[in-house]
Amino acid sequence: MTEVVLGVCGGIAAYKACELLRLFTESGHGVRVVPTASALKFVGEPTWAALSGRPVVTEVWDDVHEVPHVRIGRHADLVVVAPATADLLARAAHGLADDLLTNTLLTATCPVVFAPAMHTEMWENAATRANVATLRGRGHLVIEPAVGRLTGADTGKGRLPDPAAIFATALRVLRRGVAAETDLAGRHVVVTAGGTREPLDPVRFLGNRSSGKQGYALARAAVARGARVTLIAANVTLPTPAGADVVPVGTTEELRKATVAAAAGADVVVMAAAPADFRPADVADHKIKKSGDGTAPTLALVTNPDIAAEIGAAKRPGQLLVAFAAETRDALENARGKLTRKRADLIVVNEVGTDLVFGADHNTVTILGADGTTAELGELPKDDVADAIWDQVTSRLAPQARQDGTA
Incomplete structure (x- = not known):
């Protein structure tokens, strides 16, 4: 049984940790609440x-013969602190050990996840950022932290992410294990997801079947690997990944503007x-109506801008671009052409169509590199595909391209 330590700090969001605890226990994890x-x-x-179904030890003086201040951290596979207050972050950063939770943090050799919750001013304070x-x-x-309603009437950044989203991130960390590195720490990554919609009239639009699941999996995986994530979501109804800053868009032009702006400071x-x-x-200003004789209207179309090609042409030294190629035939041949035209570093190729990929939880892709490499992935959960893509990315990131991740 996987052993999880759930540290809970003194903030109003502490009640949400009850739901997080239940998610862990109902999925078969043993949980020690501290x-x-x-x-x-x-x-x-x-x-x-x-x-939790377990006794709760709250003091280093409880059950002293079992040496809880050392034992709990040593036997943990994962430590999650939710909510993590500004005070706890400060004590953990300075190695203080004046209660059972901070002692546990000092003795833990497993991955540690902090989910902060506090007022915006406290989160943005220079001391907290340091x-x-x-x-x-x-x-x-x-x-x-998420943006939303805080204590009282205040609204801003500092809200505890949804417990289900914290749980999903924790599972990603657990899957990678003790050897898991936050290999995207200090990096800013931009991920686009979903499908754009182009209005015909106030009621109808041209669109596609993209669910956004692969993009959201990429965002979750990037958060779990320590990145600062900007997720630009086009018409997606999935739960927001914990730790990602979501920018909602509708049309391709809105997607282009948001992506170009975010890419300016991204790795x-x-x-x-x-x-x-x-x-x-x-x-049309009004709903297009059927004609009396049943004749269908003629629609004139124009080509949307190629966003990936625009990003590729403007790449800074050390910045990486990962494009996607959803193809219905001649997938690899078409993808290689796109890889060159868009000046991408990697392109992820998958065949799409009715009942194929769109909306599914699994994906089968091939990753082509501008350096001539090819990585074929069998059918995998989209979360695993996401990690495989980030593995390819991290192996190509230049150390000098590292960004300040404290913002």
Whole structure:
């Protein structure tokens, strides 16, 4: 049984950790809850014991003969601190050990995930940013907080991500194991996902069947590997990955503008979205009605811009571009042509069609490199495909291209 330590700090978001705890236990993980004294003012010890099915140790003086301040961390496969307050981040960054949770963090040799929750001003304070940078520099994963309603009437960045999203990230870290490196730490990556829609009139649009699942899997995997992730989502209804900054878009032109803007400061741009190749030359102000004699209207189309080619032409030294090629025939031949035209470093090729890939949880792809390499992946879950793509990316990233990940 995988052993997870769930550290809970004294913030109003502590109640959300109950749902996170249940997700771990219901999926077969053994969970030891280690709350701080402040956390117990929000959620009591009986709740943690009942949900975990285990006694809750809260002090280094409890069960001293078992040496809990050393034993708990040593036997953990993963430590997740949610919510992680500004105070806890500061104590962890400076190696303080004045309670059971900070002692556990110092003795743990497994991956550690922090899910911060605090007011915006506290998150953006220079001291907190420095502490986060220190923890990330040590290989710990500090998830970016979400934007939304905070305590009281305040709204901003600092909200604890959805427990299900934290759980998904934690599972990615667990799958990679103790040897998992946050090999994208300090990097800013841009991922596009979904399919664009081009309006015909106020009711109808031209679009495609892209669900956004592969792009969202890429974003989740990048967060789990320590990256700062900008996820540009075109008409996607999936849950937001924990730690990703999501930019919603609708049309191909909106996707182009958002991607060009985000790419200016990115180390890697992954174009997993499916932009519409064409759009109507004119958009009707009112719903297009059927004619009396049943004659169908004639639609004039114009070509949309090639976003990947634009990004490729503007690449900075050390910046990487990953393009996607969704093909219905002659997949590899067409993809090699796109790889050259778009000046991409990698292109991910997959065959698509009715009941093939779109909306599925698995994918079968070939990754072609501009350096002539070819990596064929058998049918895999899209999360595994995402990690395989990031493996290809990280092997090509130049050290001097590293960005400041504290922003």
